[in-house]
Amino acid sequence: MSGTELSPAASPGGTEPAGTPVTVRALVARGSGAELRVEQVRLPAPGPGEVRVTIRAAGVCHSDLSMVNGTLAARFPLVLGHEATGVVAAVGPGSRLAVGTPVVLNWAPACRACWWCRRGEPWLCAATTAPTVPRGETDDGVPLHLTLGLGALAEAVVVPERAVIPIPAGLPPEQAALLGCAVLTGVGAVRNTARVAPGESVAVVGLGGVGLALISAARRAGATTILAIDVAEAKRDLALAAGATDFLLSDDRLSKEVRARTESRGVDHAFECVGRAATIRAAWRLTRRGGAVTVVGMGAKDDMVSLGALDIFHSARTLRSSVYGSSDPDREVPVLAAELAEGALDLRVLVSGTISLEEAPTAFDRLARGEGARWVVTLD
């Protein structure tokens, strides 16, 4: 922090183009496993190439939970949240964006210059590897860190302008927020990574926001057998509403049930949306010879997956991951936003409820218990 004096009148909803430092409310974790609290945090004025975005809605994603429960290595104090929509409230010098522009936040903004960006794989950009990025400070002067460079469970964020994607005005904020993580990831896994074709069979293991978004994308891609799999029976109605043809409980009968629905072969595509060795192995076993397993869930680095060498050869399966839906958010979020505006994309089934920032800790508890799809914090 520069030590810039804060203006007491500065408001996160202000629209001064030059920008000033602001104090906003944000959901903060002070350590791994610590109680989540809404705190006042100080954000710097947007510098060159940066913007401040007033957040209108932000989803609570499983990766936020992984930041606070120790699955991912995070630095603290940490502002949570990385899936959000809002409006540009202030811009730094030289910004191409206009104040008032509605945007979706991008947690993997591409540098457009590294080897991966130049070969058209911006989701693997070498510049976006840190799970937490330092920026701003707490009200008591401790340097603050932001989840995936955003820290979007807050009244406002200050981010590089390449981390925001303009969208049309008037979209329902609680649905538009999901475009930046769950929907882009789920849709991209189907369209870009696995390239699911009409008539193919799909299994989706783990029915959180990403898994459910993936089911509707598989439906739209023309998959005719879509098996939705979870440990919680409570996900059945959500899965069927999202477009699954069957809901199956993840128990010892699972392989048999999947084979009964795929002429004894197994599915063409299995998507693992949990991020655990056990569910990756389950997805592997549900896939037909020559089929593909796509790992979408982000797991822990010490959770080792064990596969038989003969099985790898004999099954001829492909095992790969889908990072951010193998997508270019700058190109694909506007397409999804247009589909949402036209009604071709309906995300209502993904939104389990809207809550206030103060209620956000309860959404983390619900997520940990596997309840619902997405809980979305809305701010006015």
Ligand SMILES: [Zn+2]
């Ligand atoms: Zn996420």
Ligand SMILES: [Zn+2]
């Ligand atoms: Zn890059």
